[in-house]
Amino acid sequence: MTLEILSTNRAVAEAVKLAKPQVIPVYPITPQTSISEYLAQFVANGELEAEYIRVESEHSAISACVGASAAGARVFTATSSQGLALMHEILFVAAGLRNPIVMANANRSLSAPLSIWNDHQDSIAERDSGWIQVYVESAQEAFDSILISYKVSENKKVLLPSMVCLDGFILTHTVEPVEILPKDEVNNFLPEYEPEHAILDPEKPMSLGTFTDPNYYMEARYQIEEATQRSKKIIEKVNKEFHETFKRKYNFIEEYRCEDAEIVLVAMGSLCSTLKELVDEFRKEGKKVGLLKVRVYRPFPHKEISKAIKNADKIAVLDKDITFSMGGALYTDIKAKIRDKEIYNFILGLGGRDITPQNIKEIIEKTEKPEKDITWIGLKEES
């Protein structure tokens, strides 16, 4: 095993190089930019044989992805925040046309006020687009998730696009040891994409993205729902195959000292690393705290979550996003599916606000002695 010391953005680019997309339309935006720069370098060096399209906006980037994917190519793009928001319209097209595009989204807050720092609002705002969403905790997980996502998305029973979400700066610009998997083993794990339902071939003429009247539209939407439901089994299967081949195990969720925990913290992304450390500290103090990391957010793994928290008395859901007047997205989802638990929500880390051990201690206290359902953590006193 060779470990390299790489930023998460570099790790993503290395994974993309191994996945060998034929078309890469991408527009730079902080904090994703270095992914696009590394990929441009790989293409210029001849390390990656791909059409690198320098588009004029993110709307064009994802549009070019849809076109190339509809022609039968494996494609990749990356974006962040305002860029993802500009893609909004075409994200739904990609899912509707069942284009197995894989995208990396460097999670960054949305304007206004303008901020380049991390939270999850950008990708959460796209949760209904029909894309599979995965939130990663480390550079290695980002690397592995790109390869897993291609295999899941391109599965004939799925054919949905995937978004790998990595926390801006906290992950994107942080350097960690990463195992770059061997080329031949990745080729075996992820063979070339063989398009059937959408391909540019004069022998097989077809129309894509046609107008549908009310006789057809609803069935097309229902197909996306069915594919999303089916994707659960495929994700499980691909995770298993990845584990057997590369010895790293991924699941919809990750449980950390949950089995006997009285309070379970639920969170997504890089925050989970901090929380694991703190869970250990709480345990030393005799507090039975556990962590449940949600890795796959769409399809939503409510059965797995329900099972993982079955022994807990109280649940604290930590969200780096807000559905105004309703709490965070993870909280509202868990509340909708799990009825028999005391669940509290904590909004934190918006626009890159630091999340400190003190904040987490406050969350535990407020879960033990709750005052309200939804609490914003780390607000300055003057506000």
Add this chain to the structure above:
Amino acid sequence: MEIGATVKEPGSTRRNKTGTWRTFKPILDKEKCIECDNCILFCPDACISPEYEINYDYCKGCGICAEECPVKAIKMERER
């Protein structure tokens, strides 16, 4: 339905019977008709044959044929 609502055969638009949009239906009284062909020439959807048969699969009921008929042989009746 194909995956992604893909259409894999050409000419599928013909299956889209736009006549369902119709609110008023033109009825031709062949006894009154003087075979001037005005209705055929003016129909924007080419829905009237040289034999003066109206194709209700595509006729949207615009009523231009009834308006242009010099002997009022076409009546517009509300669809039920």
